[in-house]
Amino acid sequence: MKPMHIDFAPVAGWWEAGSDKGRRPLWWLLCLLLVAAFVTACMACWQMAGERDRAVSRKTSIAAELDRASQGSGEDDLAKIESAEAVAHASQHLNYPWATLIDSLEKNNRQGVNIMSMEFGIVRQSNKMVIEASELGAGLDYLEALKAAPGFNGLVLARQEAVMVDGGQRIRFTLDAPQPVKAEKQARTEGGAQ
Numbered sequence: 001m002k003p004m005h006i007d008f009a010p011v012a013g014w015w016e017a018g019s020d021k022g023r024r025p026l027w028w029l030l031c032l033l034l035v036a037a038f039v040t041a042c043m044a045c046w047q048m049a050g051e052r053d054r055a056v057s058r059k060t061s062i063a064a065e066l067d068r069a070s071q072g073s074g075e076d077d078l079a080k081i082e083s084a085e086a087v088a089h090a091s092q093h094l095n096y097p098w099a100t101l102i103d104s105l106e107k108n109n110r111q112g113v114n115i116m117s118m119e120f121g122i123v124r125q126s127n128k129m130v131i132e133a134s135e136l137g138a139g140l141d142y143l144e145a146l147k148a149a150p151g152f153n154g155l156v157l158a159r160q161e162a163v164m165v166d167g168g169q170r171i172r173f174t175l176d177a178p179q180p181v182k183a184e185k186q187a188r189t190e191g192g193a194q
Contacts, residue, residue: 101127104149113142116172128158129175132165139171146175154178
């Protein structure tokens with residue numbers, strides 16, 4: 001037997017549309033429309049992803065602002081606390097019996113003794129005074145006279161040091177005195193105790 005040689009005719013592809021050559025432009029147009037639709041869909045997805053990212057970032061920033069507004073910042077709270085402390089300090093100064101204190105200081109004025117400063121203590125509830133005397137004896141006499149004066153009960157010598165002032169040596173005393181109690185407050189406590 002003789003070998004048989006079979007030669008099949010080439011199969012026409014979809015782009016050739018069989019043997020009809022008149023339909024080829026229609027197939028190419030359909031392919032172009034499919035590619036255009038795919039590109040358009042990709043562009044729309046890209047734009048939607050960008051919009052979503054912008055919306056998420058806006059939502060995050062708004063949430064952060066709302067959190068800050070509801071909690072208040074630490075600086076604002078610190079400013080409010082400092083303001084309240086300043087008001088309390090001023091109120092204590094206004095209600096403080098300064099006239100009694102100044103009268104006691106004026107009555108006990110001594111030669112060679114100078115009051116350098118007086119500091120009102122908020123936390124310690126005491127007054128800190130710095131006094132300079134030309135001699136140790138004069139300073140100690142002044143300290144004893146002040147202890148007997150109204151408003152200086154419980155006066156304590158906190159520190160003593162020798163300093164040079166204008167070429168001369170002076171003795172500097174730092175005194176702590178408890179803040180005097182108001183007269184009406186003292187009368188109420190004494191009246192209630194009886």
